[in-house]
Structure formats: structure tokens, C-alpha cells
Amino acid sequence: MSASYLEIHGVKKSFGLKPILRGIDLSLHAGERMALLGANGAGKTTLLRILAGLTRSSAGRITIDGLDLMQQTREIRRKVGFVAHQPYLYDDLSALENLLFFARMYAVELPQVRSTLLLQRVGMGKKARERVSSLSRGQLQRLALARALLHDAQLLLLDEPDTGLDQDGLALLTELLAEHHAQGGTQLFTTHDLGAAMGRSDQVVMLSNGRVAYQRETASLEEASIRQIYQEVVR
Amino acid sequence: MNLLSQVWTILWKDIRCELRSKQMVIGMGLFALLVLVIFNFAFDLRVDNKAAVAPGALWVAFVFASFLGLGRTIAAEREKGSFDRLLLCPVDRKAIYLAKLLGNVLFIGVVEIVALPVFAILFNVPFSAGALIPIVLLGTLGIASVGTLFSAMAAATQARELLLPILVFPLIVPIVIASVRATGALMVVSANEPPWLGLIAAFDAIFLSLSTILFEYVIED
Numbered sequence: 195m196s197a198s199y200l201e202i203h204g205v206k207k208s209f210g211l212k213p214i215l216r217g218i219d220l221s222l223h224a225g226e227r228m229a230l231l232g233a234n235g236a237g238k239t240t241l242l243r244i245l246a247g248l249t250r251s252s253a254g255r256i257t258i259d260g261l262d263l264m265q266q267t268r269e270i271r272r273k274v275g276f277v278a279h280q281p282y283l284y285d286d287l288s289a290l291e292n293l294l295f296f297a298r299m300y301a302v303e304l305p306q307v308r309s310t311l312l313l314q315r316v317g318m319g320k321k322a323r324e325r326v327s328s329l330s331r332g333q334l335q336r337l338a339l340a341r342a343l344l345h346d347a348q349l350l351l352l353d354e355p356d357t358g359l360d361q362d363g364l365a366l367l368t369e370l371l372a373e374h375h376a377q378g379g380t381q382l383f384t385t386h387d388l389g390a391a392m393g394r395s396d397q398v399v400m401l402s403n404g405r406v407a408y409q410r411e412t413a414s415l416e417e418a419s420i421r422q423i424y425q426e427v428v429r
Numbered sequence: 430m431n432l433l434s435q436v437w438t439i440l441w442k443d444i445r446c447e448l449r450s451k452q453m454v455i456g457m458g459l460f461a462l463l464v465l466v467i468f469n470f471a472f473d474l475r476v477d478n479k480a481a482v483a484p485g486a487l488w489v490a491f492v493f494a495s496f497l498g499l500g501r502t503i504a505a506e507r508e509k510g511s512f513d514r515l516l517l518c519p520v521d522r523k524a525i526y527l528a529k530l531l532g533n534v535l536f537i538g539v540v541e542i543v544a545l546p547v548f549a550i551l552f553n554v555p556f557s558a559g560a561l562i563p564i565v566l567l568g569t570l571g572i573a574s575v576g577t578l579f580s581a582m583a584a585a586t587q588a589r590e591l592l593l594p595i596l597v598f599p600l601i602v603p604i605v606i607a608s609v610r611a612t613g614a615l616m617v618v619s620a621n622e623p624p625w626l627g628l629i630a631a632f633d634a635i636f637l638s639l640s641t642i643l644f645e646y647v648i649e650d
Contacts, residue, residue, distance in 0.1 A: 213464065247516075248513055251650060256461070256552055271517060271519035274517075278513070278514070278519055281508035282509065284442065284446055284511055286446040286449040286450050287442070287445060291445070295442050296518065297516075298430070298434075299430075299435070299438060299515075299519075299520055300519065325449075403641075
């Protein structure tokens, strides 16, 4: 078996005296997709923020593609695409300007071409010159997806990426993630939609009270059984 | 992408956002003008005391107007979450600090350019604009270098508007005093004045170096 692309060992995180993560151990091979499930407050977003390098863990060690997250954060940032729960775009810039700005920050080659192509890919070509403040929640989410794909990230971290998306948007999200997966990309995403978790992942992990409460390969599960397990483990 | 390109990319984004919203510069400019007008009416200005009051009024207007802008530097981006997204980019944290600093110097500078002619008219004091420019530039750089660092710190707290002046003002007192005295020396020539401009430059160098180094620790979650 090859070495894991993402290794999480004993990761803990507390905010003040309140423990959020109580020791997480997970690993993901290159090209694998993991769905992270759990009730609100289970620690899913905190774990993703730690993996993205936005929040420091209180204890534990994380490596991504053999790089230590604490020591080689900047190199890791080039490999990671992050879609947060909120789109976090610049309201006063247009959709294209937002992508251009981030393309330059990631030193993407031919930023104008890449940004324009991605806008078209996420169905936002006609909205390229519109200010972000005038876009709907679903359009913002499409734009956030395009931004995460700008620099050909090897690892995609997605925090409830289906938020605000309509049926076309959801189909687009599934397509984009499938394309990324087909190109060998690794994905870790959170969701409350068990069907989406089953359809888009190779492994399902359930967090409860800051711990991994359940982990199984998706292929060995059925949707009905995962619902039952979710009720038992998470609730 | 080198440091300068990173600084320029972030700075250009901030300038573009400000040009479209105009929230910061208009607010700061109006505040500075109001302070100058209030000072003008509040004091019984005569030919013999104008030069003593005017430099203080000018720098009070500049400093307090600066706080309005400095408070929004990072707080506005933090509130919308876009600052987190900026931190995810593989760029040097120094580039983020320097871009924010230059943006602040630029926006405060615009306010000063508008406020100076109003000051000259209201206070009617003789001074050489050419000699005042380096004082204003260095004074502003000092205020902005400390202010940008602490605005990042204050932005992560609930009471950021209250906290920023409380943290920054004690640190910039030497710069403000030196700037007021250097401006005053332009209006009334007096013998044996210390080299105020050199003092401001020295403080700028210290604050700028320390702030550039400390910024990455301040923005850690």
C-alpha cells in the first residue's frame, strides 16, 4: 500500500477550555474522497480549517503529500483548494476580478484565460463583469468553486459545498468533483446530505463530540444502512 | 511570484475596492475637515497664538481621521471572511502587511491632501508646503505602520473600535509629538530645535521593522 496523501495523527483543538476535537486520526490516499459527517458542532469545520492552515491545532500532527502542515504551510497552500461554508469573496469586485485576483495570488499561468474559462465552466460566463454584491447565493457558491479549482489543487477541502446550489448547481458540483477525482485529485468534504456523501465519496467518516465515531468504505454501505448508522452514532 | 508582485496585487485589489465603495476615504475626509473647523471655532485664534494651536489641530485631525480608516483596514475583510481566504493564499505574510500598510498610507494621504488646503485657509498660518510634505509623509507612515499591525489584532476582537485607539495611541505619541513640533517649527522659526524629522524617521524605521516581523504572529488564529 502506498503512503497516505493526507495523514492526521492525534489532532486536538480547544477554544479556551472547550474541547472541539479530542484526538482525530484519519488518513486518505491520493485520489481518494472522504465524506465527513456529523451533527452541528461535531468539529467538522474546525478540522477542515486546521487542514487548510487557517487554524492551528492544539496538539497532533498533520502531513499533506509528505509535507508537515506546521512547518511547510506555504508549500501546502499551493496544493490545497478550499471551499468554505460561506463564499468569502470581495463584494466590490466583479466575478472575473475576484478570480483574477486569486489567480495572481496563486501565480496561475495566464490568469485571464484561466479565470474566464473557469467562469464559463461553472456557468457564470455571462456574469463575469457583474459585481459579486449583486450575485445570488448559488452564484456565489459557483464562483467559490471556480476559485478553489483555479490553481489545480491536488487536495480539495469542501465545507458543505452544496450550500445554496439549485439542482443544476448540484449537478455541476458533482461533475466538477468527478472531474477533479478523475484527474487524481483527493477530496475531503463535509455535508449533511447522506445521499451526496454516498455518491461522492470512497470513505465515510462520522464525527461525534470531537472524535471519529464511525469510519467505513462507502462501497460496503447502502444508503438505508448509513441513515440508520448516522442516527445511532451521531444523534 | 515575488514579494513586490504580491504586495502590488493585494494593494491594487484594495484600491479598486475602495474606489468603488468610497466608504473609508469619504468618512475619514469629512471627519478631518470637521475637526479642523471645530478647532478653528473653539479657539480664539490671534496672530500671536495661531502658530501654537494650528500644528496641534492639524495633527489631531490627521490622527483621529487615520483611526477611522485603520479600524476598517482588516476588520471589514474579517467580517466578510475574505481575510481568511486571503490568508489561505500561498503568499508571504509580509506582503499582506506591506500592502495593507501602503493602502493605509495612500488613503490617509488622500485625506491629508484634501485637508491641508482647508487647514491653510482656516488657520491662515504661513508655512512652506514643500517642507511640510516630508513631515506629513513620515508622520503618516509611522501612524500607519503601528496602526496596520494593531488593526489586525483588534479585528479579531469584539470591541475593535474601542481597542484600536487604546492600543495604538500610546505607541505613536512620540511620532505625534515630533510631527506637531516639526510642523510648528515651519510656522515659527525658533533656535535650537531638535531634529524632529530625524526622530520621526527613526521611530518609523523601528515600528516598520517590528510590525513587518510581528504581523504573521498577530494574524494567527
